[in-house]
Amino acid sequence: MGFLDLPGLGKAHYHEYGSGSKPMLAFHGYGMTGKQFHVLEKSVLTKYHVYGFDHFFHGESKLSGWAENKITAGMPKTMVKAYVEEWFKKHGRQRFSVMGYSIGANIALLLVEEYADLIDDIILMAPDGLSTYKGFHFLLHQPIGRFFFRQVTKSKWLAPSLLNNLKKTGFIDASLHQIAYNEIDTPQKRQDVYYTLNLIRLLKPDAVKIAGLINQHHINCTLIFGKDDNLFPKTAAEPFINMLDDADVHEVPLGHWLVVKQLDEYLVNLPA
Template identity: 75%
Template sequence: MGFLTIPGLGKVHYHEYGSGDKPMLAFHGYGMTGKQFHVLKKSILTKYHVYGIDHFFHGESELESTWTEKEILEGMPREMVKAYLEEWFKIYGRQRVSLMAYSIGANLALILLEEYPDLIEEIILMAPDGLSVYKGFEFLMHKPMGKFFFRRATKSKWLAPSLLKNLKRVRFIDDSLYTIAYNEIDTEKKRQDVYYTLNIIRQLKPDTNRIAALINQHHIKCTLIFGRDDKLFPISAAKPFIAKLDDPQVHEVQLGHWLVVQALDEYLLNLPQ
């Protein structure tokens, strides 16, 4: 493990694991850390040496103390995402790398692919955000009423739990996702971290048309994995992007949004070679 020190941003912590020799930068989902992909030990980790990045407000990554709440809510610009890889290159040398991401982590991986297509060997995305506009996040991050509501929910002891219960009742989220989400909002500190996490990545909007063209142009191996019961980022929302790719590897597995589990490792291990 180590840190990428990015001027003007902070210290980005990463975990190292995997027995393979191919370098892969990995970006986890909300409430996890860069260790999230440890579970893929039979499939991914036998081929790759993973550098699992902790998002800010997760794990040991820390923003510079000079960052104000106003700056957090404005979000970090994509130039700072480029700095992740530039700082990694300073340690390990400029070379071709692969990318892996789950859920909101896909936004960072997609931007790195967009900025460094000639250096990306492969990208693996699991239940990815960023391939289409997710109306829930768009409302909370960019619409005045949504931003007001999100801030109120951060401060309230009852509003966020009540919202989750209603989302579960109408089957927008399943039991496992409800349990995970509830455990991330049961204190004011945790609710604030949700608020800051989603806001600091609000500017990170991948250009999916350009990304699809770059994947085709540079023959980047692209694997997309979706949960059949995922209500957050289902395969249906990604189909316009998938249709633009020449040769994507697309999988829909018998899981929900909570996708990075041992069952996925077994699924990937048993795919025809």
């Protein structure tokens, strides 16, 4: 474990694990920490030494000097480079790989935009960032949606009601509903949802540019989707997939809750 002092942001906490020798910077999904990929012990962790970062408002990472109006304005994309530049200061400038799950994929993809010539592999699981998710776009970029999102996070009953309706209409499944409900059952958790999603609202990768860089630099690209994932399904990512020369794409019998032991077993049993 350790911390990186990210200029203009704060302290980013990271977890180190994995028996492999190849360094990998990893970014988790909402409500988790940088330890999330620990379950991939037979597959990913035998190949890589993972540096799993806690998102801000998660784990031990702490923003410094950011008032609410600055948080809701969003973190500029240029600040993502600080993760790698500060990591280089500790470990030396070298080749590395990246991994991201769900909202964490945005940061992994942005690092490809900036460091494609130094990246060996990218692994994305149920990734955000490859297409525009209309629900998030409405809540984070449309004035009415932003107002509604703020009101939901202040209310004890609006957030549960919204989740129940999303489940009824099939936007989320029962397992994702339960996970999300556990993240909004206190005022602090609701505030953290609001702050987290607003902080990263500007971190939108350029999918066309990234696909070109992956092809140009022959980055090994693995994309994993859940067959029952209604949040970030494979269908939404197909335009990106079709731009890649040689992607390794998998659709596994899981929902959005993808980083689990079953995924590890699936990956380790793939034909060589």
